[in-house]
Amino acid sequence: MTGGVGRALDRGFEKLSARPLSLLVFLASAALLVYLQTSSVGHFRARAVGRAQVVEHPSLVASFISKVYVQPGDHVEAGTPLVDLSSYFIERELSQLNAEVEQLLHERNLAQARLHVQEERWLTPELRMRPSRPSLDRPTEAWYAAQLEVLQTRRSQLLxxxxxxxxSSRISGRVALVVAPGSPVAVGSSVAMVTPEHAEEIVAYLPPDTDPARIEAGVAVRIASRPTSCERYGTVLRRGAGVEQMPGQLDNFFGVAAQGMPVYISVPLGCELGVGQVLAVEFPKAGM
Incomplete structure (x- = not known):
């Protein structure tokens, strides 16, 4: 088995020696990697990416999508319509409420009529003429009025x-997801997601063997990448719970997914970084 590995390595070096350009690219990549890690005296350089939380747009009612205005990838401004929800279920409930109101009004009038007839039997003529005569008319009216108020309040809410x-979109950004027309949606479920235009934080990835205890919140970190207007200092906000896979933008030279310890950094004031933009940041070695 050792001999097979040796022969494979020999063939690999033969191919590199036969292709000077390939060897040059390989050496340049290796040199770039070393530079990224040790370029500044007293600092440790790491790769990073701009990140922002996707903003969800929940449905306020149980319904289904009647119309879609955008597609994933579209750029939208704040206030741009995303989808229309159907009014079918609202109309059905409004119809039921209107029927309940009519029924309640009918029951109230009938109850008052019956009450008046009964009072005619219970009370003597002298008592019926008194302004302060005993009567159930007011309590009955108050009970029905309270019931009608509940129904009317619900009706106003539905309208x-x-x-x-x-x-509509709550922010300016790019549509990440939108629910297809005809899809049912529950109350509170997201009907669309929009990614902000600019990064809200920077996520740097340190070597997996980095001691988490040495990553302190509040440490100043230099943004060492274009645009030059962003070559300023951000602040370490927090670190990740453990090693995780880096985003695809940070795959290594051979296209293999890499892993690292995520560290979250604030975006310097006035610095507009794109979501997913690749950066380099410099940590002070004393804090590592």
């Missing part, structure tokens, strides 16, 4: 919701 069934 307001019916007028706001278009879900």
């Amino acid at each position: 307001e919701t019916r007028n706001n069934l278009t879900v």
Whole structure:
């Protein structure tokens, strides 16, 4: 088995020696890697990427999608319509509420009529003429009025919701996901997701063997990448719970997924970084 590995290595070096350009690219890549890690005296350089939380847009009602205005990848401004929700279920509930109101009004009028007839039997003519005569008319009216108020309040809420069934983008950014037309949605479920235009934080990835205890929040970290307007200092916000796979933008030279210890850094004031933009950051070695 050792001999087989040796022969494979020999063939690999023969190919490199036969292709000077390949060897040059390999050496340049290795040199770049060393530079990224040790370029600054007293600092440790690491690769990083701009990141932002995707903003979800939940449905306020149980419904289904009646119309879609955008597609994944579209750029939208804040306030741009994303989808329309169907008013079918709201209309059905409004119809039921209207029927309940009519029924309650009918029951109230019938109860008052019966009450008046009974009072005619219970009370003497003298008592019926008194302004302060004993009567159940007021308590009965108050009970029905309270029931009607509940129904009317619910009706007003439904009418307001019916007028706001278009879900619009809360931010400017790029559409990451949108639910297809005809899809049912539950209350609170997301109907669209939008990625912000600019990164909200920077995630740097340190070697997997980095001691987490040596990564302190508040440490100043230099952003050492273009655009030059962003060559400033950010602050370490927190570190990840453990080693994780890096984003695809940070795959190594051979296209193999790499792993690292994530460290979250604030974006310097006035620095507009794209979401997914690759950067280099410099940590002070004293804090590592």
